[in-house]
Amino acid sequence: MSEAPRSRRSTPWPPVDTESPAPHPDAPRPGTKLAVHYDQCFGCGDVEGGLHMRSTMGEHALVHSQFAVTEAHQGAPGLAHGGLLACAFDEALGSAVGNLLRRPAVTGKLETDFLRPVPVGSTLFITAKVDGVAGRKLYASAEGRLGAEDGSVAVRARALFVEVGFEHFTTHGDPDALTKFRQTPDQINP
Numbered sequence: 001m002s003e004a005p006r007s008r009r010s011t012p013w014p015p016v017d018t019e020s021p022a023p024h025p026d027a028p029r030p031g032t033k034l035a036v037h038y039d040q041c042f043g044c045g046d047v048e049g050g051l052h053m054r055s056t057m058g059e060h061a062l063v064h065s066q067f068a069v070t071e072a073h074q075g076a077p078g079l080a081h082g083g084l085l086a087c088a089f090d091e092a093l094g095s096a097v098g099n100l101l102r103r104p105a106v107t108g109k110l111e112t113d114f115l116r117p118v119p120v121g122s123t124l125f126i127t128a129k130v131d132g133v134a135g136r137k138l139y140a141s142a143e144g145r146l147g148a149e150d151g152s153v154a155v156r157a158r159a160l161f162v163e164v165g166f167e168h169f170t171t172h173g174d175p176d177a178l179t180k181f182r183q184t185p186d187q188i189n190p
């Protein structure tokens with residue numbers, strides 16, 4: 001297959017003036033395996049049929065995540081479903097934002113570029129970073145490589161996360177589940 005285009009993007013990123021993302025003093029050190037942020041999370045939790053993603057804090061404020069594509073993740077025969085790939089990137093990007101900035105945030109916008117097919121049986125190595133902060137708006141981007149950290153780029157994504165107060169989750173979510181969530185060791189607990 002010919003080399004995929006380096007970029008199919010024409011719009012600047014981040015799309016607004018931002019400040020450099022200063023990692024939180026309690027951000028995990030490089031080499032730290034990142035904890036499951038919520039055991040019922042479809043992305044990283046121990047959920048049947050979930051993505052079971054695992055992430056590690058890397059050097060230079062990069063977060064490395066792996067998504068092992070199984071038969072349960074198919075769209076076309078033998079190939080990963082694009083929506084599930086977007087989900088994997090939502091998780092990887094959210095993990096970068098949550099762990100580096102330690103600010104509760106939700107995905108406001110998520111865009112993906114699918115550059116190469118991702119086969120069942122492959123592992124996508126996703127590297128995510130926070131690109132900039134503008135008040136509550138937290139911009140992050142990621143790329144996913146096939147089979148190895150230096151494999152071919154198959155997917156790129158970028159996202160806007162919006163910082164929210166914990167009332168976001170109590171108002172719109174399940175307060176009992178949130179109570180359980182906040183009892184998770186090392187969780188963000190303002």
Ligand SMILES: CCCCCCCC/C=C\CCCCCCCC(=O)SCCNC(=O)CCNC(=O)[C@H](O)C(C)(C)COP(=O)(O)OP(=O)(O)OC[C@H]1O[C@@H](n2cnc3c(N)ncnc32)[C@H](O)[C@@H]1OP(=O)(O)O
Pocket residue numbers: 037043090091092094095096097098099103104105106107108109135136137160162164188
């Ligand atoms: C998740 C737990 C986190 C807890 C912390 C643990 C961390 C642990 C570590 C890590 C693991 C995390 C891994 C998880 C990964 C998965 C995350 C998800 O799946 S999140 C679920 C999907 N997303 C939603 O359900 C949002 C639904 N939307 C909303 O609730 C609202 O629309 C919200 C909060 C996003 C914004 O609403 P407003 O009323 O608070 O604020 P307004 O004024 O509308 O927006 C604020 C600014 O953002 C811009 N904005 C908002 N959405 C935008 C968009 N789509 N495009 C462009 N700009 C947008 C606006 O234009 C505004 O900008 P201007 O301040 O005026 O400059």
